[in-house]
Amino acid sequence: MGRRGEHSKAEIEAMALEAAESIIENEGYPGLSARKVASAIGYTVGSLYFVFKNLDELVQRVNGRTLDQLYTTLTEAMVDCRVPQTCLLALGSAYLDYATRHVHRWRMVFEHQPQSEGLPLEIHQDKMYRLFSLVEDQLQVLATRRSREEITVAASALWSGVHGIAIMAITRHLRSEDEQSVRNLTEHLISHYLDGLSVQESDAQTGAEEAGIFNANVIPSHSQ
Amino acid sequence: MGRRGEHSKAEIEAMALEAAESIIENEGYPGLSARKVASAIGYTVGSLYFVFKNLDELVQRVNGRTLDQLYTTLTEAMVDCRVPQTCLLALGSAYLDYATRHVHRWRMVFEHQPQSEGLPLEIHQDKMYRLFSLVEDQLQVLATRRSREEITVAASALWSGVHGIAIMAITRHLRSEDEQSVRNLTEHLISHYLDGLSVQESDAQTGAEEAGIFNANVIPSHSQ
DNA sequence: CTGTAAATATAACTATGTTTAATTTGTGAC
DNA sequence: GTCACAAATTAAACATAGTTATATTTACAG
Structure with a gap:
């Protein structure tokens, strides 16, 4: 017909x-x-x-939508936070949530390799950069005296780290399998990394009581 | 015949x-x-x-061999280091090297999902734990007063982080594409994370000049 | 009302994983 | 030695996949 x-x-x-x-x-x-x-x-x-054009293109389109949806989710997760440390923790938590709730779609973004090298590269990179820049924005506030390049590097390292935890957790390669301990892992990485960053940044703490909560979470967050 | x-x-x-x-x-x-x-x-x-039994089993077997080979590579990478910080950096570097040199086989370990849920889980988890314990051993030396559980958490977080950087780099999701800057990223994450750890561990530095090299790499390692 | 091009379906082609049915051949019994 | 049986191997068959080619229907232009 x-x-x-x-x-x-x-x-x-x-x-x-x-x-x-x-x-x-x-x-x-x-x-x-x-x-x-x-x-x-x-x-x-x-x-x-x-x-x-072919199934690859369909998959790439789905991946693009996933990244858009992820971006929206992450920005929405940050509306309640005021201090960069808290915002970064919120970002990590939201990222983990999304990855857990949409495992297959999320994995496909990183795992699918198109057989015919076509258009996908640029589109995805932009959408991925947008995610990283959410982290950069927070780090910039936190480490005011660092250069743009240093911030870029820091965001890449930190966010890749969170991503790695999500993957390890979802592929069942971690010892602790329950959702809570994975969440604690993420907090642990973020907070220790930020502590390491602020070793050279004396005046990193600008927020009031939220930062206190943040620092209190550094150690005992995973002890249960 | x-x-x-x-x-x-x-x-x-x-x-x-x-x-x-x-x-x-x-x-x-x-x-x-x-x-x-x-x-x-x-x-x-x-x-x-x-x-x-089927192709899935073959793939699982290949993955097992990859993990064995990776373990050997990582242990060999640590023969020359004396101080935990340096050993951890060597581990990270070797991991990145392996992932870069054997991209497809390395990715398959984490990306392949068997269609018929069978035997793979336990085998892989053990081999993966073995990798994590290489990190734990170093962290244990570095943070002597931390409990076993804390060390486990720290190793999971740190190593998942390194893994995440490797994935992001290999899937071309990072801004910096050259091998050197990815290597710097890894050093950056490891050293800042360890700095964060030692915030609560006053006497972490036991090694002599190697630790100095380590600390010197913290910031300027990525500035070029 | 008719023709043409777009939209859709049907069919065909090749390659895949897997299963089943031959077929060959080593080996032990006599 | 040769005969039968079981093991090793192939060949064929099946279902399903992505993709392409062909046929068919239908909206619309004139």
Whole structure:
């Protein structure tokens, strides 16, 4: 049947992306197939290739949406914090939450390797940089006398570290498997790293009682 | 052609694993196929299923060997260091080296998700714990007054962090792409984290001039 | 009303993992 | 020695995958 006109090309695209996200969320990337997506939106497989160049492109699009959603989640997680230390902890916590709640979609962002080297690189890098810059903004406030480059490096190191914990936890490579101890791990890394940073930054503490809470969490946070 | 007797079951197994490793190393996991492995060792696909239950099992076996090889590499990287700080930096550097040199095999350890939940969990966890304990040993020397549990937490956090940097670097999600700046990132994370740890450990510095080198690297290591 | 191009489906092609059914061949019994 | 049986190996078959090519339907232009 030809041009039904029921859905525009953009609509089909959106429907396909949503269906794919749902499949991936439930069954992981290995559960994704072109025919499954097509039938989920009431079309046959050929129509998918009318909208996407190939499955790789669909996956890249899903990854892009995941990164957007992640960015929104992270910014929303920071509305309540006032001191950079607390904000960074909130960021870490929210990141862990997102990774835990959307394991498969989150993993796919980092694990999918397109077979035909195409467009994905630049798009993803920008969206990833945007995430890192959330961390940079906080670090800049915290370590005022550091240069832009130093802040960039610090944000890369710290955030990659949080990312690593999330991966280790989700792939079950850590000894402690419960959610709480993983959360404590993240707090532990962030706070110790910041303590290390402030060794050279004498006047890092500008916030009032929140910073106190932060420092109190440094050690005993994981002792239970 | 029946029992040729040219190779024992164990020999075929070893040959298949080596062939698979080579394919993965060159083309990545997506390039791996049962028929490709079989033909690489001069057999047909059916014979693979005489030795392995399925492809998942083969992959798990490869992953196990990768973890063993990684463990050996890391222990060898520590023969020249005397002070825990230097040893930890050597560990981080060696880990990054291995990940960079064997990208696909290294990624597969963390990225492959078996479709039929089978045996892999326990084996991998043990081998992973062994890696973490290399870090624990160093931290134990460095922070003598910390409890075993605290050391475990610290090692998990720090090593997951290094792992995260390696992943971010390899998946091209970091701004700085050259090998040197990634290496600096790792040094940066390790040294700042250790500085943070020693905030509560007054007498952490026991080594002589090596510790000096270590501290000197804290800041300017990434400034170039 | 008719033709044309777009939208969609159907079918085909190749490659994959896995299973089943041959087939070959070493080896022990007699 | 040769005969049978079991083990080792191949060949074939099946289901499903991504992708491409072809057919078919339908909206719209004239």
